[in-house]
Amino acid sequence: MKNYQIETILSTNRKPKPDSAHLEFGRTFTDHMFIMDYTEGTGWHDPRIIPYQPISLDPSSMVFHYGQTVFEGLKAYLSEDGKVFLFRPDRNFNRLNHSNARLCIPQIDEELALEALKQLILVDRDWIPQAEGTSLYIRPFIISTEPHLGVAPSENYQFIIIMSPVGSYYKEGIHPVKIAVEQQYVRAVAGGTGEAKTGGNYSSSLKAQEVAEKVGYSQVLWLDGRENKYVEEVGSMNIFFKINGQVVTPALNGSILAGITRDSIIQLLKHWNVPVVERRISIDEIYQAYKDGVLEEAFGTGTAAVISPIGELLWKYEKLVVNSGEIGKLTQELYDTLTGIQNGTKPDPFGWRIEVNPENTAKDMHSGSLIY
Numbered sequence: 001m002k003n004y005q006i007e008t009i010l011s012t013n014r015k016p017k018p019d020s021a022h023l024e025f026g027r028t029f030t031d032h033m034f035i036m037d038y039t040e041g042t043g044w045h046d047p048r049i050i051p052y053q054p055i056s057l058d059p060s061s062m063v064f065h066y067g068q069t070v071f072e073g074l075k076a077y078l079s080e081d082g083k084v085f086l087f088r089p090d091r092n093f094n095r096l097n098h099s100n101a102r103l104c105i106p107q108i109d110e111e112l113a114l115e116a117l118k119q120l121i122l123v124d125r126d127w128i129p130q131a132e133g134t135s136l137y138i139r140p141f142i143i144s145t146e147p148h149l150g151v152a153p154s155e156n157y158q159f160i161i162i163m164s165p166v167g168s169y170y171k172e173g174i175h176p177v178k179i180a181v182e183q184q185y186v187r188a189v190a191g192g193t194g195e196a197k198t199g200g201n202y203s204s205s206l207k208a209q210e211v212a213e214k215v216g217y218s219q220v221l222w223l224d225g226r227e228n229k230y231v232e233e234v235g236s237m238n239i240f241f242k243i244n245g246q247v248v249t250p251a252l253n254g255s256i257l258a259g260i261t262r263d264s265i266i267q268l269l270k271h272w273n274v275p276v277v278e279r280r281i282s283i284d285e286i287y288q289a290y291k292d293g294v295l296e297e298a299f300g301t302g303t304a305a306v307i308s309p310i311g312e313l314l315w316k317y318e319k320l321v322v323n324s325g326e327i328g329k330l331t332q333e334l335y336d337t338l339t340g341i342q343n344g345t346k347p348d349p350f351g352w353r354i355e356v357n358p359e360n361t362a363k364d365m366h367s368g369s370l371i372y
């Protein structure tokens with residue numbers, strides 16, 4: 001393993017840990033963060049783990065004006081026997097670089113990023129909650145920091161990783177959600193930034209979400225931005241349907257985000273010999289399947305909830321109730337298996353689970369400042 005020089009400055013002012021029974025998503029953060037700077041000409045430099053703290057930026061920093069920023073989301077899990085696991089973290093840093101390419105942000109060293117994350121996790125290891133369904137949510141992100149109002153790629157960036165203990169997404173058990181099919185707004189268009197994980201996709205999706213919530217729906221189902229006809233995603237998750245025994249999910253088309261949960265579900269289904277296809281799916285086809293009584297299950301996939309079953313779709317004033325509003329059998333099996341692989345209670349035939357421990361993390365770093 002390469003010996004990355006990551007300087008570590010430990011916090012002398014440790015925060016109290018929150019009660020793991022009352023964790024709100026993304027509200028509390030651990031004692032440390034990772035940060036690294038980019039300067040045109042020099043490249044990425046000064047990777048360091050420092051006490052969690054505010055960052056100071058010039059008001060003209062480009063990120064505030066033109067949104068040149070990307071992010072990732074993944075989780076660390078603490079197993080019953082005290083092991084720390086990450087789930088396919090290499091995919092997240094690889095995707096971060098894909099997003100970087102789309103947003104004209106310089107590529108990061110994926111291996112360094114993973115190494116930095118492992119070291120950060122070991123420093124804040126006692127922040128990982130252990131109760132069933134809980135985890136440590138990890139948010140790597142990059143912002144453009146050049147103080148300049150010109151519209152051009154920034155010459156300076158910061159790559160930061162922060163971490164937040166999160167509670168079980170399904171404290172009261174898994175309840176299928178109601179989804180409104182969005183007919184006015186779109187999330188992304190082919191050729192746009194839909195396949196990059198960038199803040200702008202989220203800010204532009206807030207309006208539809210707000211409108212849907214007002215009429216009692218928890219999320220929207222996004223249709224394509226060209227014809228307003230083909231199913232793309234649900235909220236900020238990928239979407240799957242089980243129709244007449246076959247699982248279908250929209251093929252990656254340039255405006256859909258390539259979810260790591262999505263990919264894992266596809267691989268799992270293939271492993272189980274359950275027919276699964278990636279293709280274009282129109283909302284009319286979903287409606288017809290519903291009318292024919294063969295729309296058996298529907299669910300969204302993403303890191304935060306892993307799987308979110310859909311109990312109802314509102315489409316042109318008609319309520320399409322899926323599986324009597326209950327979680328489907330296959331949906332439940334996928335949820336149990338994937339979460340079991342992630343938290344170490346189920347076998348991992350795919351090698352997706354990565355243990356984080358001092359033995360597989362370069363610790364021979366700067367002046368021995370790291371204390372495990």
Ligand SMILES: *Cc1c(COP(=O)(O)O)cnc(C)c1O
Nearest residue numbers: 236237238257259260261302303
């Ligand atoms: C992050 C994200 C997903 C889910 O990706 P995972 O890797 O499974 O967490 C799906 N859609 C959008 C728009 C996203 O931003």
